[in-house]
Amino acid sequence: MDNRPIGFLDSGVGGLTVARELMRQLPHEEIVYIGDSARAPYGPRPAEQIKEYTWQLVRFLLTKDVKMIVFACNTATAVAWEEVKEALDIPVLGVILPGASAAIKASQTGKIGVLGTAMTIQSDIYRTKIQALSPEMQVESLACPKFAPLVESNNYQSSLAKKVVYETLRPLVGKVDTLVLGCTHYPLLRPIIQNAMGQDVKLIDSGAECARDISVLLNYFEINRSRSLEKTQHRYYTTASPLAFREIAENWLGMAIEVEHVSL
Amino acid sequence: MDNRPIGFLDSGVGGLTVARELMRQLPHEEIVYIGDSARAPYGPRPAEQIKEYTWQLVRFLLTKDVKMIVFACNTATAVAWEEVKEALDIPVLGVILPGASAAIKASQTGKIGVLGTAMTIQSDIYRTKIQALSPEMQVESLACPKFAPLVESNNYQSSLAKKVVYETLRPLVGKVDTLVLGCTHYPLLRPIIQNAMGQDVKLIDSGAECARDISVLLNYFEINRSRSLEKTQHRYYTTASPLAFREIAENWLGMAIEVEHVSL
The missing domain is CATH 3.40.50.1860 (Rossmann fold)
Structure with missing residues (x-):
């Protein structure tokens, strides 16, 4: 106690x-x-x-x-x-190991996307941790440098947010069945991210x-x-x-x- | 790794x-x-x-x-x-803290039963841990010395098992909404325990x-x-x-x- x-x-x-x-x-x-x-x-x-x-x-x-x-x-x-x-x-x-672990459990196709800040993606830590646990997983990483500032400036429900999210995520759409929200700011953008990716993609909230x-x-x-x-x-x-x-x-x-x- | x-x-x-x-x-x-x-x-x-x-x-x-x-x-x-x-x-x-914690989350009425061996019940450890976390919980403990031997002797699906379980649990029936299986042998008796207690009672498997x-x-x-x-x-x-x-x-x-x- x-x-x-x-x-x-x-x-x-x-x-x-x-x-x-x-x-x-x-x-x-x-x-x-x-x-x-x-x-x-x-x-x-x-x-x-x-x-x-x-x-x-x-x-x-x-x-x-x-x-x-x-x-x-x-x-x-x-x-x-x-x-x-x-x-x-x-x-x-x-937050990273719980998120990596949950993504492995959630993915059916073994194709996992990871969103994060420039540093998180550059560190390649999600791919490293996911593939250490489960080497056959394919990880597509994508830096989203504009997402956190949208949240910090309280613009995360704006039409600008929608535009930025859709444009940023385009390279990932249709390529993964599971997507790690690898920045704790991103769950505030969750509804937009879910719409951009499609309803079938499982979003993993590392923070949760x-x-x-x-x-x-x-x-x-x-x-x-x-x-x-x-x-x-x-x-x-x-x-x-x-x-x-x-x-x-x-x-x-x-x-x-x-x-x-x-x-x- | x-x-x-x-x-x-x-x-x-x-x-x-x-x-x-x-x-x-x-x-x-x-x-x-x-x-x-x-x-x-x-x-x-x-x-x-x-x-x-x-x-x-x-x-x-x-x-x-x-x-x-x-x-x-x-x-x-x-x-x-x-x-x-x-x-x-x-x-x-x-196994005890995970079980105690799950029981607190599961109980609606705050009335939790605990089954265990003589020593586990005598130690009063489930009551201690449950009430430390959540003092208003009422804990009814019951030693079931005959249960583990039924399992060890591979008689856990027998009519003897059914008789012993029903007789042993009688004092608890209707008194709790959640029951901790506070001995890892007891999940093998789970179907009988569930029938004896009634389908509404939530059984907590500490091991799981x-x-x-x-x-x-x-x-x-x-x-x-x-x-x-x-x-x-x-x-x-x-x-x-x-x-x-x-x-x-x-x-x-x-x-x-x-x-x-x-x-x-």
Whole structure:
């Protein structure tokens, strides 16, 4: 039993898709969320810089006395997860392995598409992890550098979003039966992505898969929060404007929240 | 990636219910199974003795170079899991927390029944774990000392089994909406237990829940077996008669297997 909160980090608001799924599955767990929106997206940045920023987010969460850290960001997971996991003595969970594993289970044809930021696709981590588990899988990777900014700017339901998604995904249409949303921002674009790809394509939300794994790890490490503590007081921090963060977050989470600005 | 097998231990054949579920979920993983049928059931034995026997099983599995150990036995989990988990540097998974957690999620009325061996019920571990997570849950525990021997003697489909199950469960009928099968032998009696309790009662198979968790931990610790290794060569060991073990095991697993006798 451990009543401390779970820490979530992301380059911006995308990790809220993981947080929302965790709240749905484990409503008694408490969350501390930090989004580095001032420096989002991480995708086009050099690996060393992403690593440095990620460590800043990790150190911030540690000051909040978290019992576990969730890398609710594919780019940060691709670049820094293994290093941080080795260095800390609390569990550190990334979104990539749960997503890769779910994609293998879902695919019937063995043809899997992966969407991600420039860095995630360049790191080729999904292909590496998927083919390590299951070498006969064919992986088509596609960088979608315009997707995360659409979400960060709260334009993810706009006609511009539809146009960008349709154009970007064209090379993949008809080529895969399973598509990994390899960036936690992308579930906000899910309806458009599903329409662009066709209804038969299975979309894998790495963040939702990750939320399921959190529950198992809380059990394994015996660090669940007691359900007798009825009230949860989630806390949200952003390195950019709290107002902009709150607008997207409240719309996505369907509840009123308070957001604090923080300088790292 | 780690192509070594997963070790399973049980007082006898009951843990095969967990192994079967793992084979279904992760058919490319390899299993080494040890059942201590010569000294089954563990339930009525003193805690110190169960701990000693469990350590013998653990040490045997370590000689087979396993990458993870699954306590596919509630009694051993209740008595020795925490100690063994602390002592080893490979992951050690028990069946009780996955079962307790699933029961909380399944129950609508908050009235949960728990069946187990004398030792599991005496340890009160399910009530402790369930109420730690969710204090308002009411737990009705019932020791079923006659159940595991019915399975070990391959009489689990007999009319005797039906009589024993109906008589034993009578005090619980109508009192709970969820019932934990808190001994890995009990899923073999599942159809009879379900009839005795009524079709509306949700039966929680701790072993099946545990198998789901194994998959997550293999990901977290990055020790999956490659799916390119097509053939699995599961190995089964028993401290009693290989013939008797094989008869039950082949019937339950639905495949031909080889069983080796081992002295601990």
